[in-house]
Amino acid sequence: MPRMNLLRGPLVVVLHLLALSHASPRTYLGKDELLRRQIDPGSLKSAYDYIIVGGGQSGLVIANRLSEDTTKTVLVVEYGTFDNNPSQVEPSSATSYPPMDLFNVTSVPQPGIGNRTGTVYAAAVVGGGSTINGMLFERGSAEDYDNWEKLGNAGWGFSGLLPYFKKSTTFNTPIDPSVVADANITWDTSVYGTDGPIQATYPPWVWPGTKIQFKAFSEVGVPTQFEAAGGNSYNAFWVPSNVDANGRRSYARNEYFDPAQSRPNLSLLVNYRVNEVLFSSTKRAQSVTIQARGTANGASTITVNANTEIVLCAGWLHTPHILQRSGVGPKALLTAAGIPILSDLPGVGSNLQDHPAAFIQFTYKTDVFPNPSSLQTNATFAAWAQQQWTQLREGPLSLTTGNSLGTIPLTTMNPTGYQAIISKALAQTPATYLPKAYTAEQLAGFVEQRNLLTASYGSSTNGIFEIPFNGGASTALCLDKPMSRGTVTLKTTDRYAEPSVDYNTNVNPVDVDLTISAARFYRTWMAAPSMQQLGPTELTPGTTLTTDAQLNTWVSGSMSSSTAHSCCTAAMMPQNLGGVVSPDLLVYGVTGLSVGDISVIPLIPATHTCATVYAIAEKAADLIKARAASPGNPGSTSSTTSISSTTSSTTSTTSSTTSQPTTTKTTTTTAPVPTQTHWGQCGGIGWQGPTVCAAPFTCKVSNPYYSQCL
Template sequence: MLRLAATFVQLLALTRVCLAYTDALSELHARTISPSVASSTTYDYIIVGGGQAGLVIANRLTEDASKTVLVVEHGYLDTNPAQEDPSSATAYKQHLLYNLTSTPQTGLNGRSGLTVFAAAVVGGGSTINGMMLDRGAPEDYDNWSKLGNPGWSFKKLLPYFKKATHLALPDPAILKEFNITWDLSAYGSKDTPIEVSYPSYQYPAVKVQYQGMIEAGVQPQKEGALNAYALFWFPGALTKKEVKRSYAVSGYYRPVADRKNLHLLTGYRVNEILFNRFKRATGITFQARDTPAGENVQTAKAKREIVLTSGFLHTPQILQRSGIGPAALLREANIPVLVDLPGVGANLQDHAVGSTNFQFNTDIIPNPGSLTSNETFKAWADELWATNRTGPRSITVGNVGSWLPLPLLAQDDYKSIVATIKSQNVSELLPSTYDKTLIAGYKIQRNLIASSYSRNTFGAIELPFSGRGSSSLSLEHPLSRGTIRLNTTDIYAEPLVDYNTFVNPIDPLVIAKSVKFVRKWQSTPAMQQLSPVEVAPGADLQTDEQLVASLRDSAGPTTAHGCCTAAMSPRLHGGVVDEKLRVYGVSGLSIGDVSTIPLIPGSHTCSTVYAIAEHAAELIKKRTAGW
């Protein structure tokens, strides 16, 4: 009877939510424009990509009612209310993603057909992700500044992080039981667009795992948003009251969608950026995304600036199609070279990921598996969710983890690993298409990573936990570098993606060290109460060499954190944009998305993209203020 009542209440509540959500989305759909409007209007700004960064910049630029903005997005507005529920954090729907796979990965024993994660929906990666809104460590962003990008240190970026997000405090009972800590100085005021919060439930084994981490030598932090290394709690991108996804659509677009000076065109692909004879960007060509190349191509014009926010995948592709990129590649594709810029599509980074799995023979009940194995617990969880949106179903992917420094992972030999990094012949480890500027820039990156690897304030591996016996081990600062390059036989097809995962042998070695750390963690007195038994990779794999070999067969090249393919760095070091995010060699064109990152931060990228986009909008406003 309890189960039937819970189901009825849940269905009734879901019906109400669906109706309200559908009404809201219908209004948003009604406000999108037709291609004829876009092509017949001259705008102040055109934003190429209505993903996460594009919506942030559009919101800020249209604060001035006298300035007009067109946003062109390949995807559509999502209309599924479930996409705003916590469960969507682990349910990636294919229709919201581009459909492509990587080239064969030599560092992964030639494996091919590996999924490339890139969002094809309004709101981009904020619409379809795990809702982990953590930041990198201060050292991550300080390294950006050291690459020749003044104004991009952690201290300089912190105001933009705060401008985007505010924290809703956790429920008193949960914070007391699990000792959740925070520092409100890391966040903005309550009127900022994105709310982050903690769920109303945590599984009891999380306390055991947390204590085990401390016993394994990991230092707890008070606030991960200020000190994102070692052990800390982090909030998720969820509103506390409604327990719904807080993302670029809800925070930046929906509240301003009725602005007369903001136009959103969905379902259209931008083909090229147009330039005048002075190499100034003046407009774009675009066409319906599902039509053959060259069919019904239209043009939109911009007076002030065109801003690329098409992500790590398509920002470099659009630049290359527009004649900006490696000259040899453009000539092979029969594209006239406007600017020979080798860094376009280079410097690709992502968080490669390995895993371990332990069976808990004396697991605490309830645990995450109880939602499927225990009917009474499932009925209780369903009733809580249906009646007041609390309980286990308010959890996304978890809210606590460790960002493990190399000196902890490899106490006996981290110095020799760092020495090896510094002595490597990088030309042998980088893609053959990299020119001398990219090699020079990479050497500077390499030295910064090597230096940071020597310290305890720089997480080498991300290890989140949520009461399960399985662990993902994400490599936070890869030394390998990949490429995004046009398909020269069909430039309007999806580009060729080569992560180049594990080509640098240090990368799988660092993950191998983290596998050994997991074993240490599982053997702590705290964890022994769960009676953990290793299932994978298997206790018979003991040496670094054995673990590395296993990782080449099993690790993934991506955690959907692709970035860095139009990097902010000096042009002589392979950069694509300067510290003000302006594309080298042309005028009137800037980039404001994840592709501008020079070194991937040790975090999920969503929070960092908000800060980049907020900063980009401010830079654009300042340089065009007098026009």
Template sequence: MARLSTLLVAVAALTRHTCLAYPRALQASKVFLSGRDVDEQYDYIIVGGGTAGLTVADRLTEDGKNTVLVVEYGELSNSPLISTVQGGFMGMSDSQFLYDIQSVPQKNLQNRSIAVLAGKVVGGSSAVNAMMTVRGTAADYDRWGNFFGANSHWSWDGLLPYFKRALNFAPPDAAVTESAEITYDTSFWGNTSGVYAGWPSFQYPGTTAQMDAFRGIPGVPFVKDSGSGEPGVYWYPTFMDPTLVERSYARTGHHDKAANRTNYHLVAGSKVLKVVLDGTTATGVSFVPVGSKKDTPQTVVSARKEVIVAAGGIHSPQILQLSGIGPRELLSSANITTVVDLPGVGQNFQDHPIIQATFTYRKFTYRPTSQDLFLNATFSAWADTVWAANRTGPNSLATGNAAAWLPFPVISPRSADISSALAAQNHTLYLPADTDPTVAAGYRAQMLSYASALKENSTAFYNLVLTGGATNGIVVDLHPLSRGTVNIDVSDPYNKEPLVDYRALSNPMDVDIMTDLIKFTRRYHLDNPMTKEWAATELSPGASTQTDAQFADYLAETLSPSEFHPAGTCAMMPRELGGVVDEELKVYGVQGLRVVDAATMATLVGGNTCQTVYAIAEKAADLIRFGPPTVVE
């Protein structure tokens, strides 16, 4: 919750600027507000009009050969809180754009409940996220394919073309590039998408200094471009239209350009109850208006070809379970007939934990800083003036464009020991007692993969986003070992939100790894010749935290298990490893049904999930249209 509080405070501080954002005009389109208006049958029905769903819908309708219906829970909004880039996540300041979900109490976090944030609007989480355009490392994507074998088409090489297709890269302004020493390599990017990877027209000079300071620590790699698939210190772009200087997201990049197609329909404000099955074949979906009473008649729409579930890491497993696809015991307890006993549905839940390791610099001489936008009236007035005049300056900067994404051997002198200990674990002990053996086998495969990665330099485990200001230190654990669950609430499965359990710190080695992430952050600030002149003071956890027990207590008190990146709950893994979908993203045991979103990530990527979800959706569209690629052995 601490991270959420930090974000919302920042959002509140930036609301003074929202009157300057230009609302986007609602385009004429086949957007329906009621299920009564949709057709009875489509070639494809997509459940979820978010990052993945709108991408797939655009691609499936662009040649005019298929009809598509998108069913979205949220509304189509033109709120300036979404379009503005100021602050990067202004949409989070309005609860109408977010699901209202709290996790179950986390026993290892002093029974705290955690806000489970996901976008509830056409565009999904891409409409409200922090606009950070970051990929994982090549090893993250190779790991997915390795669960299937050496010849899988899920790999860095197999996904790079879709990363290029997914975004339109706009290089930063030449003057800013030179003054901030920004580096990039356009060979890792494309230029055909309607979703932009753009850059602000301003960078704080302290950001460059904070990046350079990593040179004071031996072994830290520096990467020319964030899209290279390499871990290291680098600049990264923002989901921003460089011409409009507005958020670029799935609605603007995919829905708006496709909305006038006669073969494309979207119905908003609609809650999908289940996928309709004829035996083990998906034939359509049933849905009702959001907020309907229990006796409200359902709209049932048929799919000639496929149903594609793209409701995200929280709601995709819920929809499968409500449809009779999931763990038999869970479904039986909810009086839902099991159609396909698929134990992995709703299991393997992951998110990026956020650790507070905060430092302030008493002698930070780089001016202006990010704090000056709020504390220096002269600088703030200038920023407002240039923004109003031509949409440039500090207000074009969302949440920063530089960070360190570092492998564990650079972070920890005991990486080899931690690797060996993880490999030697009895991994089943750290899963729920009733975990199916296939899910346990998949968890073991993941942990063994991580054990290798912990002692190698190809996977980033540590993330420190650089602020350009005199306070720094929000640290992200990029590959948590603990696994949670997202399951229907058996007391009222169709009307209540699913029960979300992060099971934070259930694998005790997470504490060991996070402790070393904090210690490295200390080293960067306090034992680094490049930062000595800043005169840093540790705010949290504080100099008195030194022993393993003290670090464990600190994490229990302050850890947020979520960076709002829910994933893994419909994992793409072999069925014998607890997988839910195969390499074509088809649900095991069901014909005509796929899942396409972050729920399919077997393991989290070492970066923000949005860009990866776009790539998954682009690849999925090709799998749907053309089938799997030929892999030469």
């Protein structure tokens, strides 16, 4: 069979909703190989300069960067272990979630989706979510990250994060130029790195139906982006995969940890749970207690000290859980659990967000050949595909979850009704649809978020719904900007049991309105002229469901709470708005403790979260290094940031819990030279913010990517 210049889509379009396992025998590396990658608990030192809680995606990035300094010792404590199954790095692993790599947690019943419970996707494996994900490697739009900055987080807009997106990544030219030309795949190398650990490229396969779908999008007002990674990830675009030159998974374990594992100053302890962070009488984090996985609660623990800083990278599920167990969290919850209150932070475990998804089904009467189902229905084609992959590492089996996305603005999905949805959201009394435990500060923080979200709803340069497409007729409609908020809370009767997860999916009726808009738009897309050659026919919701009330019922029955993008439970926001960490990622109310994982995100971006987590972790490592390099390490105390009660204001007030000066900064368009106050980033590759420091501080360079006012 001749070589086919087409690109393959997945057997299912969203692995989180319908994961299919491509059978492969499990073969594990030997005992000696495992021991080379980890330490025995008996080999633990009494103290390390840094203790990183969690050896997932962010934890391994930070461990690699901190251990670059050979004078600093770094310990990583990970609850999971290594997944050495060779198939876990193959493209087929994008649609396989091995139970051994996940925590066994189920959400509480969700009233917004018919009281159904849902699987909680949280990785329990070295490499974390980078070990088990769909390998779609795109970024959010510039507006997504600029909204973080507008919530009082200087340096966390797109221009501040772009250097870290680049630092973490190397883009490789696709191996088959004929596929590129045939499908008109385009990219801009300037927005990628050239020597970053994570490899990214476009797989050498396209289903012919994908090209038809791109054309149909253009017919309904959705143009194709030349390159989305530079801040333009809205409308329709091609998506690279994080795979190496052989098409295998490129992830935190093999690109960040494996090259650094032989460093004598880096230690990884697996199969151990961190119970608590222990603090000194001055509220400085000084040690962690750890317990062997599988032992009963109350079993013996080991205490390990940290000389410089403890970094929480236990993910959206367990970073807030550990904080709560350590006495940092909502006062009422900790009191009910009998935990002494060290820092009353109501936001710990709140603000939970994900990308809920509704599955919509069509079928094609006259599908083109080959198509995704051909791998199951045509033995000759399936054999050819296997041969292409085995001999050339090309063909349909080179694809992961997919390679093309539509991230559609609400103004495109619902041009006549989007303003009514915005008005409905702004008219709500926030407390009506938020968790009952929300304090006045948290309510104020949500109002700030709502102002930004509704602005995004009215933006033509920010997507609200993701539509994955790869030639197939059915897909998942993924809500990228939900208005509902969930919680992660410890169980007061057993603080060491897995926490309670409540997504509050669709509790806010605005989310239902958005989903109905997406379903109607999908129908419009399927009715585009180019699609008619495929003969699309609707199966669900079904052509008889036309009213909002009917579609509301369908949404309730179809929606899933999670697409494994949970985040935001230790949000980077001002403390007076319910935030947990400041822009330097230090936890409010204590010292020597920071968070470096996905839980610090304040507003979920409209993207798969993998690339964003790498950027967060890379920036976190630079912040940690800069603190350690500062005389007296004053940055180990988090600053308390506040912003005014209206998001449109550009005035922010920053005060420190130490003797650092209190500065009020007002940014105006007439300022000839913007200045940056203490601790703010002031330069580095790709930095486009203020480069001049306010007196008496000067800009000190830490590395080519980061500098700050000291």
